[in-house]
Amino acid sequence: MKAPLTIKEYVEGILNKDISVLARAITLAESNKAEHQEISKQVIEKILPHTGNSVRIGITGVPGVGKSTFIEIFGQVLIENKHRVAVLAVDPSSTLSKGSILGDKTRMEKLSSTGDVFIRPSPSGGSLGGVARKTRESILLCEAAGFDYILIETVGVGQSETEVHNLTDFFLLLMLAGAGDELQGIKRGIMEMADGIAITKADGTNADKAKAARVEYSNALHLFPPTESGWIPEVKTCSSTQNTGIEEVYAMIEKYIRHTKAKHYFTQKRQEQSLFWFESLVQEKIREHFFSNAAFIKRYQQAKAKISNNQTTIPLAISAVFKE
Numbered sequence: 001m002k003a004p005l006t007i008k009e010y011v012e013g014i015l016n017k018d019i020s021v022l023a024r025a026i027t028l029a030e031s032n033k034a035e036h037q038e039i040s041k042q043v044i045e046k047i048l049p050h051t052g053n054s055v056r057i058g059i060t061g062v063p064g065v066g067k068s069t070f071i072e073i074f075g076q077v078l079i080e081n082k083h084r085v086a087v088l089a090v091d092p093s094s095t096l097s098k099g100s101i102l103g104d105k106t107r108m109e110k111l112s113s114t115g116d117v118f119i120r121p122s123p124s125g126g127s128l129g130g131v132a133r134k135t136r137e138s139i140l141l142c143e144a145a146g147f148d149y150i151l152i153e154t155v156g157v158g159q160s161e162t163e164v165h166n167l168t169d170f171f172l173l174l175m176l177a178g179a180g181d182e183l184q185g186i187k188r189g190i191m192e193m194a195d196g197i198a199i200t201k202a203d204g205t206n207a208d209k210a211k212a213a214r215v216e217y218s219n220a221l222h223l224f225p226p227t228e229s230g231w232i233p234e235v236k237t238c239s240s241t242q243n244t245g246i247e248e249v250y251a252m253i254e255k256y257i258r259h260t261k262a263k264h265y266f267t268q269k270r271q272e273q274s275l276f277w278f279e280s281l282v283q284e285k286i287r288e289h290f291f292s293n294a295a296f297i298k299r300y301q302q303a304k305a306k307i308s309n310n311q312t313t314i315p316l317a318i319s320a321v322f323k324e
């Protein structure tokens with residue numbers, strides 16, 4: 001990593017839409033080093049008044065469903081509609097990388113050189129939870145640099161969904177037509193979180209199956225309890241390779257944003273999300289605080305041994321662990 005800039009240089013660079021400074025500020029926010037975190041905190045505090053003015057979209061689905069391909073083409077639709085687009089990946093194993101998304105043949109590459117697109121693969125080696133948490137800071141930094149559509153790709157396998165759901169305004173679930181009932185069962189919890197579903201690869205011999213799946217999923221969504229905002233999740237079909245249905249997904253998201261802003265739900269959800277992250281970080285600090293105390297760890301281990309040997313009760317063990 002290059003030597004950090006001064007806080008003023010970071011802040012001015014970001015506000016002046018300098019992409020290389022933005023990238024460095026994100027690297028700093030992702031760093032686990034205490035001195036980097038210290039600078040990062042101050043940079044984020046200074047840019048905070050310039051954040052929030054974006055639409056944050058989580059894009060999820062099983063590996064291979066077509067998330068990265070969708071993002072490439074959807075990103076172009078956003079650009080055509082005069083948006084500036086930042087793409088962040090949350091899953092450390094995601095193929096959203098320079099290799100796939102900036103491949104020579106994609107138009108995205110040309111677009112990214114215009115400064116209207118910023119693509120950030122997730123840091124390698126991080127845990128899903130850790131990456132998601134840092135993504136929150138990355139979103140704020142991107143917003144301060146004038147990006148008004150933030151796309152966050154995450155793979156559909158569990159924990160990262162909940163976290164990304166808590167980072168975004170609109171949660172888009174990509175699904176394949178003709179996937180078995182079993183898969184749909186697994187996806188139920190995730191389906192409940194979705195504000196919209198897009199059936200991908202609705203082209204060639206798959207087109208009819210996709211139409212049938214659209215009806216099926218629409219019916220399934222109607223069985224879920226109504227959402228807090230009163231929004232009824234919609235199901236679309238699209239093909240990223242044929243560039244069909246992508247505009248409809250964009251229209252659905254814009255409609256959702258209008259709906260939730262009119263109901264004052266948009267801001268409320270963001271406030272709840274901020275509290276969610278605050279509370280979960282406080283809990284993490286509390287854990288860290290106790291588990292960095294040798295005497296506490298000793299009492300904890302002793303209590304565990306006694307519980308295993310049936311020498312104490314759980315309430316007594318708890319008292320013993322927390323006695324000063």
Ligand SMILES: Nc1nc2c(ncn2[C@@H]2O[C@H](COP(=O)(O)OP(=O)(O)OP(=O)(O)O)[C@@H](O)[C@H]2O)c(=O)[nH]1
Nearest residue numbers: 062063064065066067068069094095201239240241
């Ligand atoms: N026919 C067809 N193929 C598609 C479409 N979109 C993506 N694909 C293909 O599906 C494969 C997977 O696409 P990706 O975009 O990499 O999928 P992903 O969900 O990002 O995958 P991971 O990042 O590995 O989770 C690639 O071979 C794509 O070319 C589509 O609309 N139609």
Ligand SMILES: [Mg+2]
Nearest residue numbers: 067068095096
């Ligand atoms: Mg991908």
